[in-house]
Amino acid sequence: MTDDDDFAAYQYLAEETEDHRWAFGTGFSDPLEGIDTSVPADVDAAALTAYCLALGDDALIYSHRLQQWVTRTPELEEETALANIALDLLGQARMLLSRAGQAEGAGRNEDRLAFFRTEGEFRNVRLVEAADADFAELAGRLLIFSTWRLALFGELTGSADPVLAAIAGKAVKELAYHRDYAAQWVVRLGDGTALSHARMQAGLAAIWPLFDELFRADAVVARLPGVAADPAGLRAEVDGVLDAVFGAATLDRPGGAPLAPVAGQAGREGVHTEALGYVLAELQSVARAYPDATW
Amino acid sequence: MVTRGTGDGLTGGPEMVTRGVGDGVAEGLKAAREAGGLEAAREAGGLEAAREIAAAVPDPELPMVTLADLGILRRVTAEDGRVVVTITPTYSGCPALSEIAHDLRYRLARAGFADVIVRTELAPAWSSDQITPEGRAKLRAAGLAPPNPGRPNPGQRDPGRGPVPLPLTVALPKFVACPRCGSLDTERTAAFGPTACTALFRCGTCREPFEYVKDI
Numbered sequence: 285m286t287d288d289d290d291f292a293a294y295q296y297l298a299e300e301t302e303d304h305r306w307a308f309g310t311g312f313s314d315p316l317e318g319i320d321t322s323v324p325a326d327v328d329a330a331a332l333t334a335y336c337l338a339l340g341d342d343a344l345i346y347s348h349r350l351q352q353w354v355t356r357t358p359e360l361e362e363e364t365a366l367a368n369i370a371l372d373l374l375g376q377a378r379m380l381l382s383r384a385g386q387a388e389g390a391g392r393n394e395d396r397l398a399f400f401r402t403e404g405e406f407r408n409v410r411l412v413e414a415a416d417a418d419f420a421e422l423a424g425r426l427l428i429f430s431t432w433r434l435a436l437f438g439e440l441t442g443s444a445d446p447v448l449a450a451i452a453g454k455a456v457k458e459l460a461y462h463r464d465y466a467a468q469w470v471v472r473l474g475d476g477t478a479l480s481h482a483r484m485q486a487g488l489a490a491i492w493p494l495f496d497e498l499f500r501a502d503a504v505v506a507r508l509p510g511v512a513a514d515p516a517g518l519r520a521e522v523d524g525v526l527d528a529v530f531g532a533a534t535l536d537r538p539g540g541a542p543l544a545p546v547a548g549q550a551g552r553e554g555v556h557t558e559a560l561g562y563v564l565a566e567l568q569s570v571a572r573a574y575p576d577a578t579w
Numbered sequence: 580m581v582t583r584g585t586g587d588g589l590t591g592g593p594e595m596v597t598r599g600v601g602d603g604v605a606e607g608l609k610a611a612r613e614a615g616g617l618e619a620a621r622e623a624g625g626l627e628a629a630r631e632i633a634a635a636v637p638d639p640e641l642p643m644v645t646l647a648d649l650g651i652l653r654r655v656t657a658e659d660g661r662v663v664v665t666i667t668p669t670y671s672g673c674p675a676l677s678e679i680a681h682d683l684r685y686r687l688a689r690a691g692f693a694d695v696i697v698r699t700e701l702a703p704a705w706s707s708d709q710i711t712p713e714g715r716a717k718l719r720a721a722g723l724a725p726p727n728p729g730r731p732n733p734g735q736r737d738p739g740r741g742p743v744p745l746p747l748t749v750a751l752p753k754f755v756a757c758p759r760c761g762s763l764d765t766e767r768t769a770a771f772g773p774t775a776c777t778a779l780f781r782c783g784t785c786r787e788p789f790e791y792v793k794d795i
Binding site: 315316317319361364365367368369371372373374375376378379446447449450451453454455457458461464465468 | 668670671672673674697698699700701702703704705706768769770771772773775779793795
């Protein structure tokens with residue numbers, strides 16, 4: 285080592301150590317390493333597994349969709365913003381999938397769960413699956429997603445599962461920042477030019493059929509009293525925030541029929557839109573092509 | 580640009596560390612000698628040395644501040660003769676966390692602590708309020724505006740658990756002082772910056788752009 289220890293994190297990437305890392309930020313370890321991950325005695329471990337998987341999948345799939353915007357926005361600042369938001373959500377996904385793996389107790393880690401499940405095994409809401417048609421749709425979807433997830437995780441900060449409560453305690457700070465960012469763009473576009481207003485309104489209309497699903501009753505939640513948050517209970521807060529933003533943005537709250545579940549099943553039951561398959565094909569291709577690779 | 584945080588005697592090299600000449604080490608030894616035998620003294624002195632090394636590890640993304648300055652070093656303890664360092668992430672996806680863990684193990688190993696466990700602690704969640712006054716001064720000296728302690732954190736609910744308020748004005752209140760000239764005539768040019776913990780600002784007085792460490 286030289287005297288300049290301040291760049292040690294980069295310097296010893298090149299040294300022979302047992303870490304075998306190839307770049308900054310690689311050499312992933314369990315994001316919940318060292319945390320007491322025992323499941324409280326009165327909590328249904330199978331239901332906790334399913335619940336953490338669902339919340340982790342929401343963040344994982346949406347993070348991937350946001351990452352696809354990187355290199356495609358006209359302004360560097362927005363690209364940085366979307367990459368940062370995607371990174372926060374990926375961090376949340378890693379912790380939640382790890383928690384699901386531990387609660388399951390079958391030896392599946394975050395990578396196993398992210399890269400080696402099929403479409404029907406994913407439990408994310410359908411809102412996060414489609415690629416945004418334009419920046420207005422992106423702003424609208426991000427506003428709805430972060431408003432809903434902030435309300436949900438605000439409830440989970442009081443969860444009877446201490447690990448879930450701790451993950452939520454970190455996530456709410458990030459989600460509030462994401463929501464502010466999205467709300468400001470929705471206001472700017474909605475209350476902007478005639479063209480930006482029309483595209484913002486059209487973007488909301490495109491997303492709106494997937495809105496109701498966020499508040500659907502969920503059989504897994506019913507098995508986790510005190511641990512999970514009742515989706516229906518989030519509606520008032522989400523509606524209040526969205527109406528305030530739409531008001532400031534001079535936008536109409538969209539109407540129209542919600543996209544119905546198929547035979548009573550939607551994202552939380554593993555029934556998805558076609559778009560999810562394309563996300564997984566890209567997300568999982570490297571891990572499936574090189575199943576023994578480390579990173 | 581870079582200043583070192585703690586333990587003048589500790590930065591000289593590993594030999595000095597194991598001999599334990601830092602102020603904290605001497606204090607630890609003295610306290611332990613008063614409390615018990617030579618073995619206890621040796622252990623307490625060693626732990627204090629480990630604590631000083633861990634506290635002085637620079638953050639890989641903001642190398643002008645140490646883990647202690649940032650408030651992400653929760654504690655250094657001993658367990659069955661091993662050193663246990665507990666850290667907390669700033670943001671959920673912070674890619675620096677694994678680098679910090681490697682750096683901690685590496686520096687402690689150089690000082691003779693072969694068996695080190697690095698643990699993550701999520702609760703209570705890190706807040707930018709935990710950046711020390713010394714850390715704030717170092718950030719400012721390096722051209723970054725430190726966060727404002729005491730500003731309401733995003734995501735923070737009131738005791739009645741009402742919804743988090745949402746500011747809808749595009750122009751934000753002016754509360755960030757330029758780290759170069761001190762002017763409050765600054766504007767945010769981007770809500771997100773090159774790392775998870777910073778946003779981009781520009782000073783209206785000296786016209787210089789700068790990074791601001793976000794309040795969370």
